[in-house]
Amino acid sequence: MPQPQIRELSPVLGAEVLGVDLSSRLDEKTVEFLRASFDDRGLLLFRDVDIDRTRQYYLSTILRGHEPPSEVDSKSGAERQGNFWISNKEPDAAAPFGRLLFHCDGMWSGEPFEVLSLYAVDVQPPVIPTAFVSSIYAWETLPDVLRRRVEGLHAEHVTGPEYIHERRRLAFGDELSQPVRDTSPSSTLPVVHRHPRTGKTVLYVTQGMTKGIAELSSEESEDLLEELFDHLYRSFAVLRHEWRNGDLILWDNMAVQHARPNVTTSGPTRTLRKIGLPVPTSAEAQQVQVYQRVS
Ligand SMILES: O=C(O)CCC(=O)C(=O)O
Numbered sequence: 001m002p003q004p005q006i007r008e009l010s011p012v013l014g015a016e017v018l019g020v021d022l023s024s025r026l027d028e029k030t031v032e033f034l035r036a037s038f039d040d041r042g043l044l045l046f047r048d049v050d051i052d053r054t055r056q057y058y059l060s061t062i063l064r065g066h067e068p069p070s071e072v073d074s075k076s077g078a079e080r081q082g083n084f085w086i087s088n089k090e091p092d093a094a095a096p097f098g099r100l101l102f103h104c105d106g107m108w109s110g111e112p113f114e115v116l117s118l119y120a121v122d123v124q125p126p127v128i129p130t131a132f133v134s135s136i137y138a139w140e141t142l143p144d145v146l147r148r149r150v151e152g153l154h155a156e157h158v159t160g161p162e163y164i165h166e167r168r169r170l171a172f173g174d175e176l177s178q179p180v181r182d183t184s185p186s187s188t189l190p191v192v193h194r195h196p197r198t199g200k201t202v203l204y205v206t207q208g209m210t211k212g213i214a215e216l217s218s219e220e221s222e223d224l225l226e227e228l229f230d231h232l233y234r235s236f237a238v239l240r241h242e243w244r245n246g247d248l249i250l251w252d253n254m255a256v257q258h259a260r261p262n263v264t265t266s267g268p269t270r271t272l273r274k275i276g277l278p279v280p281t282s283a284e285a286q287q288v289q290v291y292q293r294v295s
Pocket residue numbers: 086095100105116118129130131258259260274295
């Protein structure tokens with residue numbers, strides 16, 4: 001039996017896992033290894049795998065630190081996710097077109113997903129990548145002057161590019177044209193907070209979902225956010241994943257932000273199977289999930 005190993009994907013975050021057979025349930029030692037690697041690197045990649053939605057659900061669940069679900073629970077858990085796709089071709093898929101600025105799914109709802117995963121079912125060239133950055137690394141490397149400016153502040157998070165600051169929105173022209181929603185839920189959270197599972201400090205603002213800093217005027221807020229975004233998204237910190245069919249990526253949605261360049265419905269097929277855990281319980285979060293299947 002090959003031993004599980006990881007290969008770092010960048011100096012900052014992410015690891016490819018080698019030597020793990022995903023076709024059956026994992027033993028305790030392998031689960032421990034995957035959890036530790038996940039908490040350390042924030043994102044795991046498996047290549048050339050052939051898994052169904054049930055197995056994808058099982059893997060996402062064990063990384064949350066919960067008891068591994070039984071086969072029956074994995075199956076019903078996967079079913080509760082419904083037909084959740086990120087695709088420019090599948091009917092009723094989420095985010096069928098447009099650019100997605102960096103965000104954490106559900107950060108606007110007070111019930112962000114803990115673990116997200118995408119599995120490349122059908123991705124045709126030229127491939128449109130997904131980009132990732134670590135909000136933990138961003139905090140660890142944030143210059144002291146900026147740390148002092150953000151500590152104690154709170155940020156409001158929203159869903160839908162129509163609600164972010166105009167200066168930011170206009171910079172991306174038409175590419176942000178996701179459909180307008182009929183609700184605009186938001187949540188206000190500390191800019192600097194502890195990751196609920198690992199206890200690591202997170203710089204919790206994103207270009208795509210943070211509307212502004214509650215304690216500052218709109219312009220002051222945007223000036224400060226621009227400085228934070230320059231730091232968060234500097235090219236050294238960004239991991240760009242060029243999808244291949246059979247790639248499975250699982251990431252920690254509260255530690256790692258994700259984004260993608262523009263996708264068009266007339267462009268090459270790009271179909272990714274998605275799992276988001278846990279499924280939100282509040283009616284508001286579910287309503288938005290069902291309404292638009294937005295990220
Ligand atoms: O299309 C992508 O690359 C990412 C989509 C996304 O934001 C998500 O799956 O939450």
